Amino acid sequence: MISKRGRIDTFIAKRLQIPKKAVKELIANNQVLVDEVVVTQADLQINEFSFIVCQDQILQQRTRQYWMLNKPKGVVSATVDKQHPTAVDLLTGVDKELLHIAGRLDVNSTGLLLITNDAKWSQALMSPEAKVTKSYQVTLANAIDEQYIEAFAQGMWFEYEGITTQPATLLPITSHQAIVELKEGKYHQIKRMFGRFRNPVIGLHRQSIGKIILDENLPAGEFRALTADEVNWVKM
Structure with a gap:
């Protein structure tokens, strides 16, 4: 925006x-x-x-707004949608003029979503040049092995875009769960990377964007204002 x-x-x-x-x-x-x-x-x-x-x-007379939402499954990362409830719909009692999503999640993904009316802030946060690390907890249909870790670290060729993904970190938690950390956000990137191993992603939950960490006390569907420290670490 x-x-x-x-x-x-x-x-x-x-x-x-x-x-x-x-x-x-x-x-x-x-x-x-x-x-x-x-x-x-x-x-x-x-x-x-x-x-x-x-x-x-x-x-x-408009004030800057910065919101953290714990996005539930089935909610779209949009301001308006005719078929699904939107992330902005969940922000009750808020002036919604100029609000937009800073870093979207698909309808079936959950977790940290940032919503603001400050376009300069969101551009600084999500710009590819900023290389902000985003962390996700991923649940998979099949077990993970060591070759996944190496493949994520090396980057993968995406033929559709004609690019190789930047190195990403994969940290297994259990046989079927892992933390993925990456600095970019290509279209359905995590699902496509696991797709190379024919291993469907059955759960994708974003935990953090840079130094902004999803509040563990924030239930799914609830939101809160960002703190001054959370807002100010983004360099504009």
Whole structure:
């Protein structure tokens, strides 16, 4: 999602349905404030979190939101869906304008999902260049052996994309469960990697994204705000 930047005169003209010439007159008469500072330039750049007042009328007042959701199975990582409940539907009592998912999970996967209205933050978190480690607990139909570990560490050729996956870490827990840690997120990547061994994934649960770890006290379907430390470790 792209951060919504633009000119103050364009914003006010659209918001109040008046000509830009009228906006310039308001600015000349010190009637426009952005973040409690009088605007003197019509081309001042604003974003979706700028606090905008015109003639003592609040035109925009939005706070940044950062939510952790323990996504249950059967919920889609989307804001709107006609067939399934969405992750955003579960965020009751929240201002849902501009909310989007930072790092999706498919409908049958569970665990940590991050939801925000801060596009700059989510881009910094999920950008391939950031190489943020994501950790998953995987349950498999068949037993795991040593060759899996080596294959994940070496990377696998994905013919459809024409790429070799980055090295990933596979840590067996039991004969049929493992932790997978990777720094990318190709389409159904984990399922496709185990698919090379004809071993179907029957459970996929995301435990962490970087330093943000799924709260063990958060039941499936519940959410909470991220702490300041969880938000601030993401470098923008």
